[in-house]
Structures are given as structure tokens and as C-alpha cells.
Amino acid sequence: MSAVVTGKNLIAGRWHSTNGDRFESRSPSRQSEVIGVFPTGSPEDAKRVVAAARDAFPAWRRSSRIHRAELFDNLAQIVKREADNLAQLMARECGKVIGECRAEVIEGLHMIQYVFGTGRWPVGDVLASEIAEKDAFMRRKPWGVVAVITPWNFPFAVPLWMLGPSLIEGNTVAFKPSEDTPAIGQRLTEMFEEAGFPAGVVNLVHGGGETGEALVRDADVNVVLFTGSYDVGHRIQQLSAEHYDRIVACEMGSKSAVIVCADARLDLAVNCALISGFKTSGQRCVSAGRILVAESLFDQFAEKLVAAAKRLHIGDPLDAGNFTGPVIHRGAVEKVEHYNALAKQEGATVLLDGGRLSGVEHSNGCYLSPFVYRMAHRPDARVLHEEVFGPHLALIPFKNNEDAVRIYNDTPYGLSMAVVTEDYRAMRLFRDECEYGMGYVNLPCIGAEVHLPFGGVKKSGNGHPSAAGLIETVTHKTAWTVNHGTEVKMAQGLTTEIEGNSAQ
Ligand code: NAD
DSSP: OOOOEEOOEEETTEEEOOSSOEEEEEOSSOTTOEEEEEEOOOHHHHHHHHHHHHHHHHHHHHSOHHHHHHHHHHHHHHHHHHHHHHHHHHHHHHOOOHHHHHHHHHHHHHHHHHHHHGGGSOSEEEEOOSSTTEEEEEEEEEOSEEEEEOOSSSTTHHHHHHHHHHHHTTOEEEEEOOTTSHHHHHHHHHHHHHHTOOTTTEEEOOOSHHHHHHHHHOTTOOEEEEESOHHHHHHHHHHHTTSTTOEEEEEOOOOEEEEEOTTOOHHHHHHHHHHHHHGGGGOSTTOEEEEEEEGGGHHHHHHHHHHHHHHOOBOOTTOTTOSBOOOSSHHHHHHHHHHHHHHHHTTOEEEEOOOBOOSGGGTTSOOBOOEEEEOOOOTTOGGGTSOOOSSEEEEEEESSHHHHHHHHHOSSEESEEEEEOSOHHHHHHHHHHSOOSEEEESSOSOOOOTTSOBOOEETTBSSOOBGGGHHHHTEEEEEEEEEOSSSOOOGGGOOOOBTTBOOO
16 A cells, blocks of 8 residues: 655745645545545635746746756656656546556656757747838747646646646746646646756645636736636636636537448447547546447447447556546546436437446446447437536437538537548548547547647637647747838838938
């Protein structure tokens, strides 16, 4: 049994425990296992981390970009050294299977490496001017203090998607990890400290929604980078509207889908559907809640998918032989059970009845088996429109590809879409007509890479793709114009003569 983590906030380079409220992080696979005990950040703590980030900003912005990049190189070495420990801690704290945790550590490392690589890139453009004597530039500048508020399901990579671009560009950060994965958030912050990032550049405050909201309410925060559910993202956008120069990037939920066309390779399609629906127990933002299947292929596809879903190994996340682990907590178990029951009420034909797993291996954890049902698309069926965030999968028949586009688009979300087909005309139709941020062909609808845009439309995102794409969001573009002549000459033929004053 590993030692229980002592949670602390990091404010201006000093670690603080608390005399106030605390909360526990418990393992979803063994509810009796306490991973750590953490301080619940008060509104004053939130103010302190923002103030610390503000104080550190001028010196950090002035530091050499290449120096900042080299600190990320230090961080990369530490992450490589710690990769196994990080993956183990993550598997224990959030219940993802160890192979997925290792992949997430690598994804975080890729973000660090990407950011390091940008250290010697241009920070703007040299542009033409109408006036021959003028040099004109676009130069990106950091905004200032960035609040980073992250979800539990990618507790290492998602914070790095935000911290990396923010810091390399010269911003400072107030970071609040999810209350479900505070130990990973704290470990990541410790590694920034070890890598040599100066005091106050990365500050950490633990806590739940109230702590996050205190960060958002602080007028001294210039940018909020948020990833999580739509309801919270919407609230953050509403609160931020009070602040006239606030930038808010929200990556939120989805009702993502795989579309299996009539000409799909059957085994490939089943594989894509299983990975999209049940990897991470359906708890990725991009997890498929829906598989749209051409009517002519439906019965064959459903039979194969259900047979394979029955064989999936669900158990201890530290056992590399398991396909997936538990869901995050008891509340998630209850939410999925609620949607399974709702599907039945709304007229689903259940093909595989899922629910709590109760064997010896599962008795102390939040384990659920896959729930699969057939349902014709209906605009009024809540289960076909709302995010469940668990192993709950609708198989929806469609008549033709235009019909599939219409069904796919009929949700309030637009994050990820995969199409399984051999037909290049069909690919193009789905590429152009479906509403999504990430599209895949003959692949699952999960599988991000840090240098590709990661974001969605509608209720899934507000147009600031995460990871590498955030470099644009955490900076503002300035025009810098220099006159090398000895008189004032203006663009658009604007006259410059002033009576009684020489232009020279
Ligand atoms: P959540 O929305 O419950 O919490 C996310 C973060 O917001 C946590 O740190 C939480 O403490 C904080 N928070 C809660 N209320 C707040 C408030 N009023 N003000 C400020 N902060 C507040 O999400 P979760 O359960 O941790 O994660 C699951 C959700 O995240 C799913 O909807 C999933 O689709 C989504 N998600 C989206 C992406 C993406 O990139 N689109 C990636 C991962 C997860």
C-alpha cells in the first residue's frame, strides 16, 4: 500500500497546508484506499494564487523565451524519469487502466516536447507596409494571469495542454486540478518546481467547484482555460462576461458518434465502435455514446459488437490485461444506471444489459459493465441527445448517408465523429456536412495528438482548440510599426502637413 499523499497548495513558491476544510481522494477501484488528503481552497486561497501569479508575471514575461523553453526540456527529463510512477498513481487515483495511463503520460510529454520545440520559433510575422520607409510587424504578447481549471479524466495531459502554451508564451498560471484527481495535479506541480520554474510562475490551489468559481470571479485573471462539463463551462462563460477583457476557452462534453456505412469492413467497424464506446469505460469527452449503423448491416454488426462487448475484461486498472477499469465514483455509477433505466423507459431494445459488477474483484470498486441498445433516432429521446459519460451505447439504424448526417447532427454537441467506409464520396459528405471538431475515417472517434487541433463546436467548445492550438488563445497579437524615414508618411494617402509645423 502506497503512502497517503499530504495535499498542499503552492502559492508564490511556498507549499501551504491548511487549518481549514479538507477533502479525500479515494481510488475508484478500491473505495477503501485513500490516495491523499487535500486542503479545500478557500476564496482567500484562490485570491492568493492569482496575486502570486500576477506578481511573478513581469519578470517571467521579460525572461528569454529560449530560457523558458529550456525549463520545459528539464521538465521532459523529469517526466521521463517519473513515467512509471506517474502512470501507477494515475491508475490508482482515476481508475484508468495502466496502459492508458502510460499513454497519457506520453501525451503530456509530447506537449512538453512540442512547447520546447517552439522556443526557437518566430513569435510573430514581418509584414509589408504601404509606406516604403516603414517596417511593420505582428508580435504576439502574453495576456498575463491564466486560470487553468481541469477535469479528472485526463489529469496529466489536459493540464499540460494548457500550462505548456501559457507558460512558454510568458503568462503565469493559477492551476486548480479536479477534486477527483488532486494527487496527480500536485505531482505535476511539484515537477514544474523541480524543473526550475521560478516561484509564482505556476501556483496550485486544490478544491472543487467553489474554489474554481472563486478563480473565475477574480478580476485579475486575464484568461480562463477550462475543460470539463458543459454546465460548468457555461457558468464560467456567464461569470466571465462581467470582465470586459477576459478570454475564456472552454472544452466541454459531447455525444460523439461512429458512423458505420453499408460498405464498411465489419471487423474494423466493430473494433472502432468498441474502442470508441468502452475505452476508459466511456469516460472520454470524445467517447461515442452513439453508433449509427446502415440498416443493411445492422443485425450482423450488432451481433458481433455485443458478442465482443461481453468478452471485454473489466477490472483492476493496475492489471495490464484489463480492457477498462471502473468509473470515477459512486455518483458516476448512479448517473449511468439512471440513463440505462431511462433508455428502457424511452423505448430502447436492450441488446446487452449492463450495470454494476459485483464479483469479488469488483466488490470494493465502481465497476460497470457495458449497456448496449437499439433505438431508432427520435428528436425527443433524451438518451440519444445527452452526454452519459459511461459505458452506455446506442446503436441507431440509418437508411442512407444523408439520413446519417441528419441523425449525427441532431444533438446539441459537436466534438468527435468517425466514419467507417471504403467510399471516398461518402467520406467527403461526412467531412463537409457533419458538425465536429475532430473527424476520423476508418478509426475510432478517440485518439488525439497534441499538434492537431482539439476542440469542438456547439455545446462542445467555444472555438479555442486545446493543446498546440492554445498558443493563439494565450497571446494577443500586436502591430508594431517603425518609421525609418525622417518625415511622417501615412497609409491610405492621409495628408500629414500641419500649418506652421515642418514635417521634417
Ligand atoms: P466538471 O465540469 O464536473 O469539472 C471540471 C472542473 O471544473 C473541475 O476542476 C471542477 O472542480 C471545476 N468546477 C466545477 N464547478 C465549477 C465552477 N462553478 N466554476 C469553476 N470551476 C468549477 O467535469 P469532470 O466531471 O471533471 O469531467 C468530465 C466532463 O469533462 C465531461 O463532460 C467531459 O466530456 C468533459 N471533458 C471535455 C474534454 C474536452 O476537451 N472537450 C476533455 C475531458 C473532459
